Amino acid sequence: MESKSTDSKLWREICNIWPEFYKHVSWEIGCGDRARFWLDKWAPGLESIWHEVVDTDWIPDPTAKISRFVDPFGQWDKERMIDLIPQHIINKILCIFPPNPSLGSDQAVWDPGRNGQFSISNAYNVIVNTVQRHPSGMWKVLWKSKFQQRNKFILWRLGHDRLPTRSRLASWSPTNPSCLWCSRSRETNMHALRDCPKIAAVWRLFLNPRDRALFFNLSAKDWIGWNLQRNKKFASIPWPSIFSAACGLFWHWRNKKLYESDFQFPWEAHRVILIQARLQEEAWRPWEEERISCSGLAKTWRKPMVGWIKVNSDGAVCRSSRRAACGGLIRDNFGNWIKGYAVNLGHASVLSAELWGIVHGLSITWDLGFRKVEIESDSSHAINLIQSPWDVSSNFHPLQQKIACLLSRNWEVKATQISRSANECADTIAKNSLASSTGLTILDVPPCTVASVMMRDLIIYSSRDSGG
Template sequence: MRLSCGSHIETVIHVLRDSVQARQLWDRVLLPSLSSRIFTWNLRDWFLNNLKQVIILNNEAFSWSSLFISIVWQLWKQRNDLVFSDLTQPTDALLRRCIVWAKYYANYMPKPCKPRLIQQTAVLWGKPPAGWMCLNTDGAVSLSTGRGSIGGAIRDSHGVWMVGFSKNIGISSILQAELLGIYIGLTIAQSSGFTKIIVQSDSTWAIKILDDINAIRSHIPLVQAIAGLRMCAWELRFQWVPRCSNYVADRLAKFAPACHFYLVQYASPPLGIMDLLAIDSIATSTGAATPALD
């Protein structure tokens, strides 16, 4: 792989923060309250601490968090432009583009009208109890083409990433996509040696079918296959969750490549879901929404 700045090792944090190009940009915009610490945090803490900064910048109509995520995106895009197209742009031009996008985010992001009510009704990722793994899965089907994709992620009770996946499944029904996502996720969990799994899906239909006592005799082959996996030597629970608790799996399903049907596995989380993982980490730090194992 061609590296963007000549370094012998290129990591995500290097591209987004520590490279020469990135440092030049961050030095232009850093908040005084962050400047002494921003280059010492690891990737997770770096994202979390910056996304929590809701300070409105001087003479601007957007917050630091909006500018931060805009810069992250533009730095990553610039890295890909350099590697794949041999294109680059000056720091000033890149900064102007970041500010334009930050204003766009600020103008079009939904504004909370009643913070207290939102705080009471917000639904976070439902972390599993200690000793359990949580498998979130999702299936998506295009209404215009009928083509489907699946995605999922396995995390522990601390929100630590174990593995994720995406797959293009071709022409599919919505139920078939949901069931296939669960089946593929369970086979990955089984091959990884996990013995206590909570499967979370936002498909009421799929969860109801799989929790039926007669699932093993279903006329749907995928339901039979999943019911067979349930009888293996592990503890397995199915749980319906609202879609807003399942955004990570939803986005991973959208990452499925359209050009092939191979299963793509992610040993570490893709950059494109880091914002969602940062939000989900609130659940692990506050103890929110741990599912009951009735």
């Protein structure tokens, strides 16, 4: 990307930041029409092929697309690489599936993002070098907690020392920094929600005497984390709910006092807090019961309907070698084995492995003549992708075009996400495939390690339902 002096300031700034931004973009290879063989990051473990070449002057076209390095038989054209690229790099390339015209366009992937998805906030964090690969456990617990969003926001601001207390406002205005309740100390963030004598007296009613010293001496972030992760109950109410309700009410009462001079601190503040916390718990309970009920349905494998067959698919990637594989099995409405498949993919991403498992499962099922098919995977991202409408102009995964073509055939296909425990047979096949030779292997009989899991699936299912 280049800019001229006559271009807008915005475009010039984008061009300036582009090289740094593009370092975090890699490519999922489809038909090889977009990614550049030499300059782009598409081979796992390599920044680019260009950086591995000893003498780049011999490269005739640095911007050549990957599709130009495939021979007429659809395999990598080693003759075009052998004089320019070191042999160990060629070996890595040969472990990757070559571009295939039946796949969609190459897809740009944002490396720091979850599942390769780009977001403005994530990009900003990368650019200012504040990426946190392992976010603070306290913040994770806070945002996943089941209480009111406004209370989460209050605690988040408290953790960053950003509540607009009188002490904070006094640093840039003539505001009186004294506490509204005790009038003796500066109203800092922690004073307003914990250390003020009036507030502290309420906290003591909830605390075991042996916990008080720790409670009143922790720093703000440690204090929030300790309370949110405290596995205790008071009056049958989880402590995190009481803690969040108390902080929310203390801040609410403080603001009431600020704007209504005749407002009085509640006489039995601890009872008001308990009522608020109990209401909060009761509001969450129906959702929690529904979530538990729904998640329980997917914990075991279920037989397909009469006249249907079921494909279970999974992908696996070895963290150390980065080699990927996929596998799956096809069963009838009695739970009997029909076929299985194991595929060593060479180098591929986790999502690609999951999608390749679905592609092979659908292709084999079609070739076997089945026209009513249920396909299951434990990857929510893969299931969401194949259920999304495919558009050639969008930045979809290259395998989505292949899957869309398979689904458009004259048959009925239902795709469903299941839990990992219900997908154990496919998971076992996929992991075993990591040690096999590259390519597709059709399994006419179940491997011993899978047969025992299949039997267990049937026993568990029979105890729940007679099935089929």
